[in-house]
Amino acid sequence: MGFPQKSHPRETTVLSKHFGDPDARTLAGWRNRGGYRALEQTLAMEPAAIVQMVKESGLRGRGGAGFPTGVKWSFMKPGDGKPHYLCCNADESEPGTFKDREIMRWTPHALVEGCAIGAYAIGAETAYVYIRGEFTEPLERMTEAVREAYAEGILGRNALGSGKRIDVYVHKGAGAYICGEETALMNSLEGRRGNPRIKPPFPATAGVFGQPTTINNVETLVAVPHIINNGAEWYKAMCLGNAKSTGTKLYSVCGNVRRPGNYEVVMGFPFKEFLYDLCGGPPAGRRFKAIIPGGSSVPIQTIAEAEATVMDYEGFVACGTMLGSGGVICIDDAQCMVKQIARLARFYAHESCAQCTQCREGTAWTTKIMERIEAGQGTAGDLDTLLDIADNMTAKTICVLSDSCAVPVVSGIQKFRDEFEAHIVQHRCPFRPATAAAVAA
Amino acid sequence: MSAPAGGPSAGPRLTALDRAPRADAHERDENYQPVFVNARRKELDELLTRYPTKMAALLPALWIVQEERGWVSEPAMAEVAAVLGLTPAYVKGVVTFYTMYHQHPVGKYFVQVCTTSPCNVCGAEDVVRAFLKQTGASDLGATSPDGRFTVIEVECLGACGFATPVMINNEFLESVSADRVPSIVGALK
Amino acid sequence: MTEGKMISVTIEGRAVQVPEGTSMLEAAKVAGVLIPHYCYHPGLPVAGVCRMCLVEVEKSAKLAPACATSVAEGQVIHVHSDPARVARQGVLEMLLINHPLDCPICDQSGECELQDYTFAEGRKDSRYREAKRFNPVEDFGGDVVYVPNRCILCTRCVRFMEDVAHDPVLNVSERGDRAVIGKFEGQDLTHPWAGNVVELCPVGALLSKDFLNKARSWDLDRSASICPNCTQGCNTALESRDNVVVRMRPRPNEDVNKYFLCDEGRLNYRWLNRRDRVEFPHIRRGDALAPAGWDEAVEAAAAALRGRRVHVVASPSLSNEVLFQLAQVIARLGGTGVFRVRQGPEAPLDGVPGLSLRADRAANVRGAELLGFRRTETPLAGLANGDALLVADEELAGADAASLAAAAATAAAVVVIGTTLPSWAMRAAVMLPIANMAEEEGTFTNVEGRVQRYLQAKAAPGLARPGYAAMGDLLTALGDQTVNVVPSDVFRALAAAHAPFGGMTYEGLGLRGATVSAQAQPAALAAAT
Ligand SMILES: Cc1cc2nc3c(=O)[nH]c(=O)nc-3n(C[C@H](O)[C@H](O)[C@H](O)COP(=O)(O)O)c2cc1C
Numbered sequence A: 001m002g003f004p005q006k007s008h009p010r011e012t013t014v015l016s017k018h019f020g021d022p023d024a025r026t027l028a029g030w031r032n033r034g035g036y037r038a039l040e041q042t043l044a045m046e047p048a049a050i051v052q053m054v055k056e057s058g059l060r061g062r063g064g065a066g067f068p069t070g071v072k073w074s075f076m077k078p079g080d081g082k083p084h085y086l087c088c089n090a091d092e093s094e095p096g097t098f099k100d101r102e103i104m105r106w107t108p109h110a111l112v113e114g115c116a117i118g119a120y121a122i123g124a125e126t127a128y129v130y131i132r133g134e135f136t137e138p139l140e141r142m143t144e145a146v147r148e149a150y151a152e153g154i155l156g157r158n159a160l161g162s163g164k165r166i167d168v169y170v171h172k173g174a175g176a177y178i179c180g181e182e183t184a185l186m187n188s189l190e191g192r193r194g195n196p197r198i199k200p201p202f203p204a205t206a207g208v209f210g211q212p213t214t215i216n217n218v219e220t221l222v223a224v225p226h227i228i229n230n231g232a233e234w235y236k237a238m239c240l241g242n243a244k245s246t247g248t249k250l251y252s253v254c255g256n257v258r259r260p261g262n263y264e265v266v267m268g269f270p271f272k273e274f275l276y277d278l279c280g281g282p283p284a285g286r287r288f289k290a291i292i293p294g295g296s297s298v299p300i301q302t303i304a305e306a307e308a309t310v311m312d313y314e315g316f317v318a319c320g321t322m323l324g325s326g327g328v329i330c331i332d333d334a335q336c337m338v339k340q341i342a343r344l345a346r347f348y349a350h351e352s353c354a355q356c357t358q359c360r361e362g363t364a365w366t367t368k369i370m371e372r373i374e375a376g377q378g379t380a381g382d383l384d385t386l387l388d389i390a391d392n393m394t395a396k397t398i399c400v401l402s403d404s405c406a407v408p409v410v411s412g413i414q415k416f417r418d419e420f421e422a423h424i425v426q427h428r429c430p431f432r433p434a435t436a437a438a439v440a441a
Numbered sequence B: 001m002s003a004p005a006g007g008p009s010a011g012p013r014l015t016a017l018d019r020a021p022r023a024d025a026h027e028r029d030e031n032y033q034p035v036f037v038n039a040r041r042k043e044l045d046e047l048l049t050r051y052p053t054k055m056a057a058l059l060p061a062l063w064i065v066q067e068e069r070g071w072v073s074e075p076a077m078a079e080v081a082a083v084l085g086l087t088p089a090y091v092k093g094v095v096t097f098y099t100m101y102h103q104h105p106v107g108k109y110f111v112q113v114c115t116t117s118p119c120n121v122c123g124a125e126d127v128v129r130a131f132l133k134q135t136g137a138s139d140l141g142a143t144s145p146d147g148r149f150t151v152i153e154v155e156c157l158g159a160c161g162f163a164t165p166v167m168i169n170n171e172f173l174e175s176v177s178a179d180r181v182p183s184i185v186g187a188l189k
Numbered sequence C: 001m002t003e004g005k006m007i008s009v010t011i012e013g014r015a016v017q018v019p020e021g022t023s024m025l026e027a028a029k030v031a032g033v034l035i036p037h038y039c040y041h042p043g044l045p046v047a048g049v050c051r052m053c054l055v056e057v058e059k060s061a062k063l064a065p066a067c068a069t070s071v072a073e074g075q076v077i078h079v080h081s082d083p084a085r086v087a088r089q090g091v092l093e094m095l096l097i098n099h100p101l102d103c104p105i106c107d108q109s110g111e112c113e114l115q116d117y118t119f120a121e122g123r124k125d126s127r128y129r130e131a132k133r134f135n136p137v138e139d140f141g142g143d144v145v146y147v148p149n150r151c152i153l154c155t156r157c158v159r160f161m162e163d164v165a166h167d168p169v170l171n172v173s174e175r176g177d178r179a180v181i182g183k184f185e186g187q188d189l190t191h192p193w194a195g196n197v198v199e200l201c202p203v204g205a206l207l208s209k210d211f212l213n214k215a216r217s218w219d220l221d222r223s224a225s226i227c228p229n230c231t232q233g234c235n236t237a238l239e240s241r242d243n244v245v246v247r248m249r250p251r252p253n254e255d256v257n258k259y260f261l262c263d264e265g266r267l268n269y270r271w272l273n274r275r276d277r278v279e280f281p282h283i284r285r286g287d288a289l290a291p292a293g294w295d296e297a298v299e300a301a302a303a304a305l306r307g308r309r310v311h312v313v314a315s316p317s318l319s320n321e322v323l324f325q326l327a328q329v330i331a332r333l334g335g336t337g338v339f340r341v342r343q344g345p346e347a348p349l350d351g352v353p354g355l356s357l358r359a360d361r362a363a364n365v366r367g368a369e370l371l372g373f374r375r376t377e378t379p380l381a382g383l384a385n386g387d388a389l390l391v392a393d394e395e396l397a398g399a400d401a402a403s404l405a406a407a408a409a410t411a412a413a414v415v416v417i418g419t420t421l422p423s424w425a426m427r428a429a430v431m432l433p434i435a436n437m438a439e440e441e442g443t444f445t446n447v448e449g450r451v452q453r454y455l456q457a458k459a460a461p462g463l464a465r466p467g468y469a470a471m472g473d474l475l476t477a478l479g480d481q482t483v484n485v486v487p488s489d490v491f492r493a494l495a496a497a498h499a500p501f502g503g504m505t506y507e508g509l510g511l512r513g514a515t516v517s518a519q520a521q522p523a524a525l526a527a528a529t
């Protein structure tokens, strides 16, 4: 539901049904709402059957890449004699994204259950939930839920009396966006700098502690108990057209919008209606200018592009962007695109792990040029330089943080070139009050 | 929704691109006493059972230090290194990677204001300015003369729908607008 | 890597076959193609961070990091195609935006990979108009200073200390463009092998204090040599300018020292430049030693030795060639040859099995043993009344005055060959000045029995001659008819006479060396006691 807003009738609240309901946080409350039935059921199943079911549901990773979850799980070879691990990615740091936070705040047991099922399905006895350090409340809720689950014998050496061991541990991050990248998360968990690793080897071969590992986003894992309870067909049916994108998706809506919050809709929902009907459109007296629909790392859409978009993995791609993490950033016509793109570049410069040359130097250089343009010191050649730097930063580094920094710059210059040029020609930001006054006069 | 941002950018800012300054002599924590004794040692021992390697307890161990001492000084890094069988240089490399470990003492109230784009378009920079004004901290990263407040800008706190989120120590405040700042600061004084 | 399975790839149009698991970068070497790279070093684990080695692979959407990608059957790889070249140019530009461009005052200049590749294919100008990052120079302890503004964060130094030295005292600190190489206050680069980070650093960010501002690299002459400091026999390059050795650096040899050299060895080269050298042969005239010509001096030495048993005290850092000639002197006259080995603390390099600064601080202990010399702590013991004492390049440091006096009194004659004249040697009948190891050619046999050549790096002072030549003349004077004075000939004769060296030649040794036969029995000195 559109937490903190009221649920909108056009939402399909599967994961977010209990947002805002404190009673759902407790183990008793959660059990009253059907909690842990799916775990009980799966512990009696063959792991391969669970993997098959998730495959059939069409569930795809909600962390950003959209990789089919069942397929990812099937990479974990049972009986290889090695310890397997499940890592739950709760580092949620992609600007614009705050859905995992609400899942953990309101339904921590849903995640404990999802982790336990996931661990069992991939042959792991241990699951680590890596939560970003700034998430003080989610950390508290998750720690408490895990404590309750152990106390009730849901977790531990004899999970739910099944004779199977499932441990779930909460691990606290310490301030690094890059630790959301899966291999960086593993390094961080191992007590290292959060540097992404070169692939191959892939995590399913050598992941955390050098052992076969699966990593999944919070939202991905909490969807699993629902698939177990209601069946793959039920999940697959939640789709308004494109069979490759199934189920519900939580979108975090923020920025210049009337009703910011988390909205859960079925795959294939029309973006225009989503933005105006569910989220209430732009603030009074303004118009949407740009939408970044999948967290700050996906290409910026003009509002015209956004209005023509269908909300699923393929639909966003068809309209020149990506579903990403589902963080919808709304930007209205009072905002300076140059300033906001500069601010995003600064974000990436701050977060680059520093391994790759193009990323370490390119993010900072991009930031400096962007801020110089924003301050009215830009020159005619700067845009070409920016595009060329962006090209050097794209598809050449260990992870895609570097590409992510280039994305808003390239799409921004493409779609809002006039704003860039106005800064350069006028030697000032046209959105500053002085200019506004001049326009009014 | 608060007033539009996009006004003149916030005054002087400790840019995220600046390196943290090096420790001065008085920040060397010369009278350091070990953290990992008694209950804290037990806590760490319990943590160690969760991971197949000792090194994996590094981030949790550093959190314990910060909870106890408010910051992670060099002697603390050396202690953590000794306890986990690492070298102090290694530990320092890790500490400096993560932004949440304080390498310097900070004010009693450590105020972190998100200014990344989603919050920025909702007026986050006004919130920062209001905090600087109300706390008397001269600049971002500097501690107020009374030693009570340190204000910094941070990157996305993962609560963008609640712009502007502000963290004061472990307290997470949502939807803070500039006009709420005086009462927030007032309540802390 | 499965043994035996070979993969065929084409790199820059050249087809090669390499074992499965070989990286593209190494496969390119086989094809004779250099793929520019910074963070990759064959002696370190792969990091894949500099992104300089990106190559184009046909039918692949993205450029591949050649250092971190294994070749696959049938791949066609382009190193000099436009996409690869443009990517490298991009990396070079990024590496230079914050660089101080201070090549004129940088020790690395002339041997800097940043300079080389920029010269080869970098942009002619920089588009960077912003302020440059600045970090102060830092003393890393040991022999190393860090100049962060020149650092390209390739992490070679960090990986060496962590994965090879197993002493992680260096780290990457901070992140993003604030990142620098750091260390912990009070913990320095004092590991006995830490100095290797200076060579490993592809740019001028880690510099040797010993070499700081001493020479421009293009003014140096370089000779292949062997470190004479211990029995490990690490391969080196002796670098000299104006007949002065100014630096000793490791020369790669997979079988001995990989790419490394210990700090003690590396910094122990100054003695090669000693100024207190004996430049002329000397013979005794009355109470004093007086300069003489070589013919006269060699004849005087032969006269002093003739008809006597000889007790030879030789330095175990003399070459196989000199020791062989001395062994022939002993064989003609009868007598014995002994040596003493200076000791020091052993210091292994943990990450390279078999590589260690050895406790035996001399280059040719094994060679001396194989040629029949006996190791002893008391080299003057066993000198019999009426014997001649021949001391070869051995200062007898540490021997007490009484025993030296006693020895001189016991000996019927004292002949000294060497580079300097210690005070006890003033009693000698003859002094023959020889070249030190930097001034001659020769071979050492290391602790594992590997015979390795070293080449001449500079000229010997005055009339000093290589020891093998001086001893060759002495042998002639003693009546030997088949004497060799050219080092390759001396070595051939040695190989013919001593079974462990059987079949070896200078040509065959090349610059990598060969190992003595383990089965063959070393010959005893002809008339050993
Ligand atoms: C720079 C970067 C940051 C990322 N941050 C997150 C994150 O905060 N949370 C997340 O779930 N996935 C994040 N991802 C994606 C993960 O690498 C990974 O694809 C995901 O966790 C896999 O889980 P899923 O298959 O369930 O989506 C990030 C990726 C990159 C490259």
Ligand code: SF4
Residues within 6 Å of the ligand: A178, A195, A196, A351, A352, A353, A354, A355, A356, A357, A359, A360, A397, A398, A399, A400, A401, A402, A403
């Ligand atoms: S692209 Fe950036 S964040 Fe990713 S590994 Fe390279 S330097 Fe680190």
Ligand code: SF4
Residues within 6 Å of the ligand: C150, C151, C152, C153, C154, C155, C156, C157, C158, C181, C200, C201, C202, C203, C205, C206
């Ligand atoms: S100091 Fe040299 S070796 Fe070390 S990271 Fe920098 S450039 Fe590389």
Ligand code: FES
Residues within 6 Å of the ligand: A095, A096, A097, B114, B115, B116, B117, B118, B119, B120, B155, B156, B157, B158, B159, B160, B161, B165
């Ligand atoms: S941008 Fe401020 S919390 Fe995400």
Ligand code: FES
Residues within 6 Å of the ligand: C036, C037, C038, C039, C040, C047, C048, C049, C050, C051, C052, C053, C054, C065, C066, C067, C068
């Ligand atoms: S040499 Fe391959 S990435 Fe550095």
